[in-house]
Amino acid sequence: MTTNELRQKFLDFFKEKGHAIIPSASVVPENDPTVLFTTAGMHPLVPYLLGQPHPMGKRLADAQKCVRTDDIDEVGDNRHLTFFEMLGNWSLGDYFKRETITWSFEFLTDKNWLGIDPEKLFVTVFEGDEDAPQDEESIGIWQGLFATYGIVADAGDRIRAYPKKENWWGPAGLTGPCGSDTEIFYDTGKPHDKTFGETCHQNCDCGRFGEIWNNVFMEYDKQADGSFKPLAQKNVDTGMGLERIVAVMQNVETVYEIDAFAPVLDKIAGLSGKTYAGNERAFRIIADHVRAATFIIGDERGVAPSNVGQGYIVRRLLRRAIREGRRLGITEPFTHLVAEVYAGLYGEHYRELEENLSKIVDEMKKEEEKFGKTLEKGMKELEKMLSVGAHGYAPITGEQAFLLFSSYGFPLELTEEILREKGQSVDRDVFASEFKKH
Ligand code: SER
Numbered sequence: 336m337t338t339n340e341l342r343q344k345f346l347d348f349f350k351e352k353g354h355a356i357i358p359s360a361s362v363v364p365e366n367d368p369t370v371l372f373t374t375a376g377m378h379p380l381v382p383y384l385l386g387q388p389h390p391m392g393k394r395l396a397d398a399q400k401c402v403r404t405d406d407i408d409e410v411g412d413n414r415h416l417t418f419f420e421m422l423g424n425w426s427l428g429d430y431f432k433r434e435t436i437t438w439s440f441e442f443l444t445d446k447n448w449l450g451i452d453p454e455k456l457f458v459t460v461f462e463g464d465e466d467a468p469q470d471e472e473s474i475g476i477w478q479g480l481f482a483t484y485g486i487v488a489d490a491g492d493r494i495r496a497y498p499k500k501e502n503w504w505g506p507a508g509l510t511g512p513c514g515s516d517t518e519i520f521y522d523t524g525k526p527h528d529k530t531f532g533e534t535c536h537q538n539c540d541c542g543r544f545g546e547i548w549n550n551v552f553m554e555y556d557k558q559a560d561g562s563f564k565p566l567a568q569k570n571v572d573t574g575m576g577l578e579r580i581v582a583v584m585q586n587v588e589t590v591y592e593i594d595a596f597a598p599v600l601d602k603i604a605g606l607s608g609k610t611y612a613g614n615e616r617a618f619r620i621i622a623d624h625v626r627a628a629t630f631i632i633g634d635e636r637g638v639a640p641s642n643v644g645q646g647y648i649v650r651r652l653l654r655r656a657i658r659e660g661r662r663l664g665i666t667e668p669f670t671h672l673v674a675e676v677y678a679g680l681y682g683e684h685y686r687e688l689e690e691n692l693s694k695i696v697d698e699m700k701k702e703e704e705k706f707g708k709t710l711e712k713g714m715k716e717l718e719k720m721l722s723v724g725a726h727g728y729a730p731i732t733g734e735q736a737f738l739l740f741s742s743y744g745f746p747l748e749l750t751e752e753i754l755r756e757k758g759q760s761v762d763r764d765v766f767a768s769e770f771k772k773h
Contacts, residue, residue: 338595345422349396362400363636372402376423377572384512393429411616413589418627420577428568435571440480453484461515462496473517504551516551520544548575607663617659624656625673633691640702671699713745733765
C-alpha cells in the first residue's frame, strides 16, 4: 500500500462513516500570529471546536499538512520529520469516545482496511488528576474491542494509564480546546533495552513501541488562569501521522524507507554518487528539509526564504540541506531537483505543488546561489583568521566563530567541521554567550 493509497483509504473509510472530506488547510496559518506553522490537524479547526458551526457539518475528515520545527535538530534520527501529513477525523459536538475508538480499531485491524494484527496494538489512556478523572470509559471500550479477537487486554499492560504529560492534548497555544486522549501504539517486537528502564511499556524510549494514532476527547477550554472550563460541546480530534502508519504497513524500520521517500533517496544517490547506506543522516536531512521547504514555498499561502518569520525557517531548512549536500560531494545547486521529485510524488493530491512548481524551483535556485556566496565569503574570512598565527594555524576563539556566524552567515557546524580537520574546536560556551548578548 503506497502513501497515496493509504491517505485515500483513510478518507474513504471516514466518508463511509458519514464524514465530509475537507481539504488540508494552508500550512501557513491564517489569522494566528502565535505560531509560524500549522502544527496539527486541529489547529485550523479551533473556532469550530469552540462551537462555531462548520459549513461542512459536524463530522469531518482530512489529511492536513503540518510543520513542526521544534524537532528540527532531531531530524536524521529515524522518527522525526519536520513536515508530515496528519490524518484526522473530527466530531464537532457529534459522536464521542465509543464511536471514534471503535472506528480507529476497525480501520487498523479490519481486513478490508489496514488489516493490522490486533496483537500488535497497545494503547494508553489518561490516568486522572485534580482536573479530570481516570478515563475508565475508554479502558472499557478498548477491552471490549480486543475481546472480539479473543485478546484479554489487561489494564496496566496492553492498556496503560499515564498522566497529563503523555495523555492530554492541547491547547495548541496557551488557552483553548483540549482534553484527555487515548493513544494507539504499534509493537515492533524489538527486544527491550534495559538502559531505558527495567520494564518496557508503551511510552518507553527504547523504541519497541511506536505511536501511530491519537484520539483526543476535547471537552475542556483551558483558561488564562490555568483552569479547565467544560466546553459547550464535546469534540473528537484524532491525528495519525501518515508516514508512520505507512512505515508499519510497508514493514520498514524508519519513516525514511517508505515509498514516498524512495525516489528522493535515489535522486540524492544519483547526484552525489554516494549510497544511502552509510550516509543515512545526510540523506534523511536533505529528504526531510527539502520536502518541508517544497510544501512551505509551494503552499497556497507560500513563503519564500528570508530573514524573518516563516521565511527564516525555510532558509534554515534549505541551508542545512545544502550543507549536507556539499558534505556528500554535490557541488552544483540541487535542492530544486529534489523538489521536482516531490512535486511528482505529491502533486496529484496537493495540486498546489504542481501549480507552484516554477516558483519553488526559482526560490530554491536563488537561495542556493546566495548561500554559495555566503559560504565562499565565510571561508575566506575563516582562512584569514586561521593564518594570523605565525606558526601553523591560529586557534579560532568562540568570539570569532560567532562573528563568522553573525556577520557572514557562516554556520557554526561548518566552522567546527573545518576546525576539526585541523585538530581544533570551537568553545561552544563562549559562542552561546555571544549569541545571547547579540
Ligand atoms: N491534536 C492531536 C495531535 O496532534 C490529535 O490530532 O496529536
